[in-house]
Amino acid sequence: xxxxxxxxxxxxxxxxxxxxxxxxxxxxxxxxxxxxxxxxxxxxxxxxxxxxxxxxxxxxxxxxxxxxxxxxxxxxxxxxxxxxxxxxxxxxxxxxxxxxxxxxxxxxxxxxxxxxxxxxxxxxxxxxxxxxxxxxxxxxxxxxxxxxxxxxxxxxxxxxxxxxxxxxxxxxxxxxxxxxxxxxxxxxxxxxxxxxxxxxxxxxxxxxxxxxxxxxxxxxxxxxxxxxxxxxxxxxxxxxxxxxxxxxxxxxxxxxxxxxxxxxxxxxxxxxxxxxxxxxxxxxxxxxxxxxxxxxxxxxxxxxxxxxxxxxxxxxxxxxxxxxxxxxxxxxxxxxxxxx
Numbered sequence: 001x002x003x004x005x006x007x008x009x010x011x012x013x014x015x016x017x018x019x020x021x022x023x024x025x026x027x028x029x030x031x032x033x034x035x036x037x038x039x040x041x042x043x044x045x046x047x048x049x050x051x052x053x054x055x056x057x058x059x060x061x062x063x064x065x066x067x068x069x070x071x072x073x074x075x076x077x078x079x080x081x082x083x084x085x086x087x088x089x090x091x092x093x094x095x096x097x098x099x100x101x102x103x104x105x106x107x108x109x110x111x112x113x114x115x116x117x118x119x120x121x122x123x124x125x126x127x128x129x130x131x132x133x134x135x136x137x138x139x140x141x142x143x144x145x146x147x148x149x150x151x152x153x154x155x156x157x158x159x160x161x162x163x164x165x166x167x168x169x170x171x172x173x174x175x176x177x178x179x180x181x182x183x184x185x186x187x188x189x190x191x192x193x194x195x196x197x198x199x200x201x202x203x204x205x206x207x208x209x210x211x212x213x214x215x216x217x218x219x220x221x222x223x224x225x226x227x228x229x230x231x232x233x234x235x236x237x238x239x240x241x242x243x244x245x246x247x248x249x250x251x252x253x254x255x256x257x258x259x260x261x262x263x264x265x266x267x268x269x270x271x272x273x274x275x276x277x278x279x280x281x282x283x284x285x286x287x288x289x290x291x292x293x294x295x296x297x298x299x300x301x302x303x304x305x306x307x308x309x310x311x312x313x314x315x316x317x318x319x320x321x322x323x324x325x326x327x328x329x330x331x332x333x334x335x336x337x338x339x340x
Contacts, residue, residue: 131174252285
């Protein structure tokens with residue numbers, strides 16, 4: 001038995017010397033230490049040893065098995081350390097190499113203007129109200145006092161879907177829904193996309209609007225002008241002034257077009273303001289009594305004002321953009337100019 005163990009020890013030493021990887025280590029375990037390996041197999045040979053010598057032989061076998069297992073553990077620790085060192089070397093980063101520059105994204109100019117307008121009105125106590133882009137005729141037209149024969153209802157101007165549904169032509173549908181859900185005082189902004197069958201250098205079939213609505217006791221047109229003064233001064237500069245011109249919208253009475261003094265020439269006349277010194281920016285007015293009544297708000301007790309801002313219009317003026325199509329083409333050469 002002693003001779004057999006010595007021969008096996010020589011084999012173990014030779015095999016361990018050839019262990020250089022996890023694979024060869026696993027092969028060593030399978031050959032020598034697994035259930036059917038050569039070292040456990042020594043116990044099976046005890047039956048050939050005389051009965052009186054078996055205890056001593058068993059002790060020798062167990063000591064040999066412990067020695068081989070210890071050598072195996074040492075080899076496993078060595079292989080693990082070597083492989084970790086090799087992996088770390090392969091993953092090492094040369095910090096002296098120049099960095100790889102990554103292109104940084106930025107917000108779209110429409111988003112920048114939208115957020116700026118929201119921030120301005122948030123400082124005046126306005127809350128944001130989201131209205132659906134697909135709405136019915138009642139919320140988009142009828143309850144806003146738009147008559148049945150109004151041109152805006154024509155197929156060539158409005159995208160009708162099915163039945164009574166359509167793509168909203170204005171964010172004014174948010175007015176009706178807000179007044180249905182809330183009781184005065186109401187002070188909301190309703191931003192979002194609107195859709196009209198119109199497309200040229202200054203128009204798009206899809207564009208963005210910002211609807212503003214205030215309803216409370218004693219609201220007048222002067223309150224509207226005061227808020228719009230704050231808006232245009234924040235957008236275009238402290239010296240910017242507003243001018244109200246009479247106009248007509250079915251949902252406001254009186255209705256006004258709002259002009260701002262040209263921030264390019266200071267009101268002296270230039271190509272931007274077409275020599276007038278003024279630039280049209282939005283429309284608004286006092287909420288029509290019929291619209292309030294349509295939302296079960298007593299027009300004898302409450303009044304309000306509403307306004308609609310074309311966000312693309314403001315962005316084009318603010319950034320000097322002469323073609324609305326540039327805002328929708330996703331041309332990186334154009335968009336990179338607005339990185340903050």
